[in-house]
Amino acid sequence: MTTIKVGNEEELIKKLASYIEKISNDAILNREKFFVGLSGGSVVKYLCEGLPLINTDWSKWSIAFCDERVVPEDSDDSTFGTYSRQLIPKTQLTKEQFIVIKQGVSAEEAAKDYTQKLKELFKSDNFKFDLLLLGMGPDGHTCSLFPGHPLLNETTLKIAPITDSPKPPSSRITMTYPVINNARNCIFAISGSGKADMIKRILKEKEDLPATRVKPEGSLYWIVDNAAAIHL
Numbered sequence: 279m280t281t282i283k284v285g286n287e288e289e290l291i292k293k294l295a296s297y298i299e300k301i302s303n304d305a306i307l308n309r310e311k312f313f314v315g316l317s318g319g320s321v322v323k324y325l326c327e328g329l330p331l332i333n334t335d336w337s338k339w340s341i342a343f344c345d346e347r348v349v350p351e352d353s354d355d356s357t358f359g360t361y362s363r364q365l366i367p368k369t370q371l372t373k374e375q376f377i378v379i380k381q382g383v384s385a386e387e388a389a390k391d392y393t394q395k396l397k398e399l400f401k402s403d404n405f406k407f408d409l410l411l412l413g414m415g416p417d418g419h420t421c422s423l424f425p426g427h428p429l430l431n432e433t434t435l436k437i438a439p440i441t442d443s444p445k446p447p448s449s450r451i452t453m454t455y456p457v458i459n460n461a462r463n464c465i466f467a468i469s470g471s472g473k474a475d476m477i478k479r480i481l482k483e484k485e486d487l488p489a490t491r492v493k494p495e496g497s498l499y500w501i502v503d504n505a506a507a508i509h510l
């Protein structure tokens with residue numbers, strides 16, 4: 279695991295973008311494709327500001343969601359909806375490059391459908407992402423994997439439904455650890471004093487929390503700004 283400290287949110291956005299540029303270009307050079315998973319929450323802002331700055335072959339990108347809320351695409355809670363409005367117009371990405379959840383169905387059906395879509399994307403049951411871009415909530419959750427929730431121990435489902443998310447909206451789908459920890463690279467991007475206590479508990483005290491359980495086969499990076507890293 280590598281911890282990268284930066285001064286503030288602006289520097290975090292630039293640092294994150296530079297890592298994504300390198301990882302995407304390596305993947306495209308070596309495998310001619312780049313499979314990436316995006317998160318919602320504060321990561322959306324970091325990516326919508328940082329990604330338009332990078333040099334990459336956008337046509338080689340396939341984009342999935344580390345978790346997604348089971349809501350209509352035009353809802354403010356839809357992670358795809360937000361990227362669609364705020365990222366696509368600033369890059370050469372098209373909507374067709376995003377793997378989106380099925381609309382108008384239950385979380386259970388959305389998770390099954392999403393699993394099928396990923397099987398088609400990877401042409402395999404082995405969902406090997408080049409990069410997962412992760413956030414962490416102030417309670418230590420990542421994706422839609424919350425402290426104490428039974429999904430932390432899910433080993434069969436790769437994409438799981440959750441209908442009792444403690445953070446609204448309650449109905450979501452999420453990657454589980456068998457997919458997360460199969461990734462070639464995972465990057466957490468964390469900014470602000472509101473995350474400082476949890477950063478200490480996870481990175482210093484190694485407390486068993488959802489974000490701590492992200493231990494990919496590949497590389498793990500935590501990019502943390504000064505305000506979030508104050509207790510390290």
Ligand SMILES: O=C1O[C@H](COP(=O)(O)O)[C@@H](O)[C@H](O)[C@H]1O
Binds near residue numbers: 345415421422
């Ligand atoms: O609900 C969610 O929360 C986490 C963390 O969000 P943040 O705003 O505290 O960064 C996010 O990573 C996840 O994708 C999202 O659905």
